[in-house]
Amino acid sequence: MPNNLINFHSHIHLRQRLIISTLLSKPIRIDSIRSNHSNPGITDYEAGFLRLLEKLTNGSKVEISYTGTSILYQPGSLTGGNISHSCSSKSVGWFLEFILVLAPFLKHPLNLTLHGITSDPNDISVDSLRTVSLPHLSLFGISDGLELNIKKRGSPPLGGGTVIFKCPTLRQIKSLNFLDPGKIKRIRGIAHSVRVSPQLANRMVDASRGLLNRYIPDIYLYTDIYRGDEAGKSPGYALTLVAESTTGALHSAEAVSLPGTTPEDVATRASSALLEEIANKGAIDSSHQWLVLLLMSLGSEDVGRCRMGSLTPHSIQFLRDLHQSMGVAFKIKQLEQSNEVIASCVGIGYTGQRKVA
Template identity: 25%
Template sequence: MEPIIIDGSLLEGGGQTLRISSALSAILGVPIRIHSIRAGRSTPGLRPQHLTGLNLIKDLTNGSMEGGSIGSTEITLRPGPIGGGEFSVDTKTAGSITLIIQAVLPCLLFAGKRSVIKMKGGTNVDMAPPIDYLTDIFSSFAKKFGAHFSCKLIRRGFYPKGGGEVDLTVEPVKQLTCVTLDQPQTIKCVHGISFVAGTIPIRVANEMASSATSKIQNSLGKIPVRIDQYKDDKAFGNGTAIILSCETTDGMLLGGTGLGKPRSPANQVGQEAADELIESCSRKVCLDQYAQDQVIIFMALAGGTSRVLVGPLSLHTRTAIHVTSQLTGVSQITVKFEVIDLKTQPETFVIECKGIGIDNTRL
């Protein structure tokens, strides 16, 4: 079979196209050729975390890949059957472990057995959701599709050295189930963590938590807010971060995150995390900006029609819809996405998808 051609420069023009297309290539068993990889970035081509994810998918499927090297702007992936089992990967940099998981998780759900992946890299780094978001928030959405996974955090790793360690365990499924998450949400409470690592004093964690709490309660009212503050003695290197989670009366979880950087005031980091959370909570949506694009592949693969209530569509989400629609077009049942503008509130939408209902023939 000739590879399906994917233009990596379209829309988001970054790693999202790689993650979605390589995952679907493995699940659907179709070869792909991606060109103009990360053409929209200042340093085009594959970076260590992208190559690590691609090599892992190649190994999971006992497949082959052409063009797999740092800086490559074109690759061809020819996957075999998804085997599952135990694997180890190391970006040898601060490359995001979370972004690698985004690529391999859908594949492992359609493996023939439980998989355990020991991963090394960055756990809390810029331009990627923190590992805490994946374990504490996104996992709750995955369960609604019937997908179960766990991430054991061995130690945190930050930019520039990385050194973080995570053990990912994924249970395979026979078929993902559709979800209906389209009702406006009411805030119940907010909880979170604020931490420092290395030589950073604990007062920085306290300041991040205090500023986030004040911003949330000033914007959303006197709702209960609990943010635990601590020093992570197991982490590799210096770092600070705050991860917030808003629980709704219907049990939805919405997230907001802030990552400390050199010369960034602690109160500013806390306010940035609060702003992200407030954006989702004020719109009463079911999915925040991070979950929005991650559920697209789950909706496409599930059986039946899924509906999710979201805020403004991110470029990552539009990219995920485009690539997913293109690749699932090779199946007998074509996936169909529709974005419905509710008009009752500015920039609030329902994403509807009739999935292809793919079966895991390896179980």
């Protein structure tokens, strides 16, 4: 057994731990995966995520126990290139969310094509990844050549969507100092619909405007209607909202149609969630705290600082995982009379696989 083996338990936070292992080239063992469940072991989509990591690397080895409740993953070297992957029963966003962090450090620029569900009630949508996640990457100097194109949309349960993600390679990312959240100056949004009446997207826009116009006048929501082969295999509609501040801070929320719900219900859920997100303050969207914390850890050997709203349980566990695997300790300073914190750390000066010309 390797001396630098990282040990974890439970299927919770599995993706983030596999990504940390892959970046650090440290083998990882995860035990007790749903060991007490009626259907124990890893799921088909978790196995699919492991297969995707194998495609992105060269020489990775995966050992899964007979019951599926234990995984030993030995990452290979980061390669990249042109890759295609089908996303089984989980959404494209579930897979791509964590691959975003891996992509800049690959040896070759990544051209990744993913097939499956593009908007799902339980996972981040490709619209949020494109409008919020990618701008968060640009805070660290990852921007030129960064693209996320939605070729086909796919609603649950049958999916049928296609997304192409392109990412350049970097030798090293820069450190972050983002302490001024600014004030919200505008709200933008995308209301999309597939295999339903286009009028449903318009109803989402009207209902959302009715709520958000009480908060700020600068609102622009546009409809994105897909038809024919580009509309996937199942009907559905969703609304993604992004609020931008005077300093470039982004806060987002989204809602996806469910059986028995109306477009007005979707708009109300998304708009209310956005206002809650804005009220949480900070310079970073709460669903992207983990992404910023990881990139701060990988940054240059300098002190990075970021102002955030109250840390989510996921972010708190992520800080523990970073300390256990990387040895990075964050200083968390609570701001007076606020739920906000200043998170700071010294990066490890991580260098990617890109060769210096």
